[in-house]
Amino acid sequence: MSDSTHPSLARRTFVGGGVGLVLAGCAGSAEKWEVKPVAVREEGLVELELKDYPELITPGGMVALRPATLSKPVLVQRLEGDGVRVLSLRCTHLGCTVRWDGEAQELRCPCHGSRFDDRGTPTKGPAKQGLALYDSQLEGSVLRFWVREQ
Numbered sequence: 819m820s821d822s823t824h825p826s827l828a829r830r831t832f833v834g835g836g837v838g839l840v841l842a843g844c845a846g847s848a849e850k851w852e853v854k855p856v857a858v859r860e861e862g863l864v865e866l867e868l869k870d871y872p873e874l875i876t877p878g879g880m881v882a883l884r885p886a887t888l889s890k891p892v893l894v895q896r897l898e899g900d901g902v903r904v905l906s907l908r909c910t911h912l913g914c915t916v917r918w919d920g921e922a923q924e925l926r927c928p929c930h931g932s933r934f935d936d937r938g939t940p941t942k943g944p945a946k947q948g949l950a951l952y953d954s955q956l957e958g959s960v961l962r963f964w965v966r967e968q
């Protein structure tokens with residue numbers, strides 16, 4: 819797993835235990851999987867207002883987004899306090915798009931069956947590496963993260 823770094827801002831990611839995550843409109847059903855497009859600013863910055871993403875207001879919520887400069891979506895998770903986690907949804911096996919399974923509370927790859935927990939750690943192969951984690955930050959009502967193609 820490779821973490822990106824941003825030179826001007828300290829990383830703020832949740833490092834405590836996992837939380838029960840609920841992806842609005844996406845509870846284990848592939849038909850309901852919704853990926854919303856988002857713009858990317860200079861240096862890979864994506865900036866969101868929480869009011870535009872009500873799923874992210876409450877800890878445990880998550881949303882799948884497709885930054886314009888990436889070929890695969892990311893999963894943005896709201897954690898306790900001001901914690902956020904942004905994971906690449908590019909499977910580390912051969913690059914398929916993994917999806918959140920709300921019933922199993924895990925990420926699953928439809929191509930060869932790899933599974934990952936909510937932190938992106940592989941729990942079942944063939945993938946051996948964790949999902950890429952992007953730097954992220956929540957300040958008040960503004961959520962920022964920085965992306966780059968993996």
Ligand code: FES
Nearest residue numbers: 909911912927930
């Ligand atoms: S591409 Fe995901 S398991 Fe093979």
